[in-house]
Amino acid sequence: MFQESSSTIEILQDRAAMFRAVREFFEEKGVLEVDTPILSKTAPIDANIDILKTNATSKQVGYFHSSPEYGMKKLLAKGLGDIFQLCHVYRQGEVGALHQIEFTMLEWYRQNFSLSKLMDETKNLIFLFLGSMPYEIVKYENVFKKTFQIDPFRASLDELSKIARSHGLSSVSEQRDFYLSFLWDIAEENLGIDRLSFVTNFPASQAALSKTFKENQREYASRFECYFDGVELANGYHELTDPVEQKRRLEEENLKRISLDKEPLPLDYSFLHAIEKLSNKDFFGVAVGFDRLMMLRHNTEGIEEVVAIGWNES
Amino acid sequence: MAQISTNEFKSGQKVEIDQEPYTIVNVEFVKPGKGQAFTRVKLKHLISSRVIERTLKSGEKVEIADVEEKSMRLLYKEKEEAVFMDDVSFDQIEIPLNLIEDQAHWLKEDIVYDIVFYKGAAVGFTPPTFMELLITETAPGVRGDTASGRVLKPAILETGAKVQIPIFVDQGEKIKVDTRTGEYVSRV
Numbered sequence: 001m002f003q004e005s006s007s008t009i010e011i012l013q014d015r016a017a018m019f020r021a022v023r024e025f026f027e028e029k030g031v032l033e034v035d036t037p038i039l040s041k042t043a044p045i046d047a048n049i050d051i052l053k054t055n056a057t058s059k060q061v062g063y064f065h066s067s068p069e070y071g072m073k074k075l076l077a078k079g080l081g082d083i084f085q086l087c088h089v090y091r092q093g094e095v096g097a098l099h100q101i102e103f104t105m106l107e108w109y110r111q112n113f114s115l116s117k118l119m120d121e122t123k124n125l126i127f128l129f130l131g132s133m134p135y136e137i138v139k140y141e142n143v144f145k146k147t148f149q150i151d152p153f154r155a156s157l158d159e160l161s162k163i164a165r166s167h168g169l170s171s172v173s174e175q176r177d178f179y180l181s182f183l184w185d186i187a188e189e190n191l192g193i194d195r196l197s198f199v200t201n202f203p204a205s206q207a208a209l210s211k212t213f214k215e216n217q218r219e220y221a222s223r224f225e226c227y228f229d230g231v232e233l234a235n236g237y238h239e240l241t242d243p244v245e246q247k248r249r250l251e252e253e254n255l256k257r258i259s260l261d262k263e264p265l266p267l268d269y270s271f272l273h274a275i276e277k278l279s280n281k282d283f284f285g286v287a288v289g290f291d292r293l294m295m296l297r298h299n300t301e302g303i304e305e306v307v308a309i310g311w312n313e314s
Numbered sequence: 315m316a317q318i319s320t321n322e323f324k325s326g327q328k329v330e331i332d333q334e335p336y337t338i339v340n341v342e343f344v345k346p347g348k349g350q351a352f353t354r355v356k357l358k359h360l361i362s363s364r365v366i367e368r369t370l371k372s373g374e375k376v377e378i379a380d381v382e383e384k385s386m387r388l389l390y391k392e393k394e395e396a397v398f399m400d401d402v403s404f405d406q407i408e409i410p411l412n413l414i415e416d417q418a419h420w421l422k423e424d425i426v427y428d429i430v431f432y433k434g435a436a437v438g439f440t441p442p443t444f445m446e447l448l449i450t451e452t453a454p455g456v457r458g459d460t461a462s463g464r465v466l467k468p469a470i471l472e473t474g475a476k477v478q479i480p481i482f483v484d485q486g487e488k489i490k491v492d493t494r495t496g497e498y499v500s501r502v
Contacts, residue, residue: 048350093321093372094351096343168354170331171371181349182369188346206348235348260373 006298011306015294021128022086022106022290029121031082031108036071038088039063042268044070046208047256050092051265052101063265064090067287068107069209070271073239076109076283077274084108086290097302098231101311104290109239113284118236119198119224122286126196126226126233129293135196137224143199147187152180153203153218177205192227200224209249210237228296236286243276317375320353328360328379331368335360335379335432343372360430361437363416382431383440388423396421398429398436409436419475420445420493441493446502447471452485466498 006014023033043051043063056062065071068085075083089105106125110118123135144152148163155163160179161172169182180203191197200223204212207221214220222238240246247267254264294306304310318329323341330336336357345351351372358365360381370376386398386407395408396418407429411418420441421427428440452469466478469485477491479498490499 046348048345048348094343094345096345099343099345168367168369170368171374173371178350178371181346182352184349185344185346185352202348208348232346 011294011298011300012308014298015306015308018129018290018294018297019086022084022125025125025128026084026108029082031084031110032080034072034075034080034083034085035087036065036068036075036085038065038090040065040071040268041266042070042271043265045250045253045257045265045267047253047260047262050262052090052092066091067105069285069287070268070274072107072109072285073278073283074271074274076111076281077277081111082109095311097304098292098295100291100303100307103303103307105287106290107285107287109283109285111284112282115200115222115224115236115238115284118284118286119226122226122234122236122288123196123198125288126228126293129297130196130228133195135198137198137200138191139201140199140203141201143187143191144183147190148183152183177203180206188227188232189230192229192231195228197227198224199227207240207249208237209240209246211240211242231292231296232289233292233296234286234288237284239278239283239285241275241278241281241283243272243279246275247272316378318378319375320355320370320372323353323355328381329357330377330379331357335381336366339365344369345372360432361413380433383428384431385426386429387426388421390423391418391421398427398439401426407436409439414438417441419471419473422447422473443493444490444499445473445493446488446490447473447475448488449479449483449485452479452483454484 026033039056039062041060041062044066049066051066052064054062067089068087072083072085084107086104086106088102090102092101094101119137141152144150150159150163157176160176164179164182167186173179191199202221202223204219204221207223210221210223212219213222224236225232226234250267257264291303291307295303298306300306304312323338325338325340327338328335329338336359338355339358340356342354343351344354352369353372354367354369356365356367360379384400386400389397389399395410397406397408399406417439425442429436430438448471449469450472453467465481467481468476469479470476475491475496477496477498479489483489483501488502490502491497492499
């Protein structure tokens, strides 16, 4: 890890070195590099992620991917097992210290793995950037209990909104996840202090494209997030491979988009077809924010300082 | 009333949050992993100057505060209020001194100020960035102690403002002051 802030040239040289290090890391494990298209006829559907679109032809809208997930799963359906991709992804309107409209994502998939194996591999990947350090695995609900003295699964909408208000939230909602999301953002700041923190057991309502599981009569998402210094670095899933449930979730996200006054997006049937082909297989996948790792590696204020040319400078 | 979306927030804008008028000091985009995007803003209360932090759902709309600014000349200061006049219309207004306590030490007769009106009522003012004011009280300078030029001593100006001035400047002299920081700029 770099202790002093580095110059632009040093950062760009180190960026190239880290691209190489990541490729070596996966080559040694026999994980194949792939490059799926950035532009597609359909878009990943997530209520909270806005997609950039363009006129791909005079008649056809094209969408920029917000993560390579759909494309990579299509390749898994073609018979590939262990793959990784290092690519630029796009999210409309996301500009802030930890966000850029265009940023670099590292995503990989492992067949017949486990969530704990994937956490271990993610940890080793992060150590390439930050050096080795202690790590912990904590449950989402315990982070909430420690930060706000409430159980996020039991607390009423009223209680959640009261706590959120006391932490400066002005907006209101009928959705529990809205408040949980706000409070989580505050809780995150205390995660990964002097260690790497993996968080597991997210609510099933925040499963995105992961499987869910039951434990003590509660339904959880089979996924993890990883934090260092209050910054979210990775998001790992036991991948959902049930095409019916997958379609239901995409439609649900579209309904949420409509309720947020956002345009619903076309369903990607070739993606759903890919999931159908994967239905008797078992995959684990994780996405890591490459620029955030570089930011922490070089102790910069934001990710804009570690990318070649940031949005504000472009 | 006109509204503005959090996506258009910029520092300096005047907005109404929880039925109170604020100036936006700082805007930050925040987004937890898989969740909703939020806009975190630092706000300064237009009247009390108290700074608070609030978070809003990104894309949510808020009211633009009904705030107007007008240049007016200070006629005189009374015990309870300051009286200003519009040089063009000759309209006169009063601002209760308790609303402008933290700024009252920049009030000098016959100077033109930017008066801030909220919902039609005068609630505050912005002094000119630089003002030339007389030193009414300071300790005499000590000769031979000016080598570095950075040695400062306290002084009180004709408006009651307390500033730090170089040791070689004396009582009765006029100096230029930056009202944003309350710092000495130069002798006049």
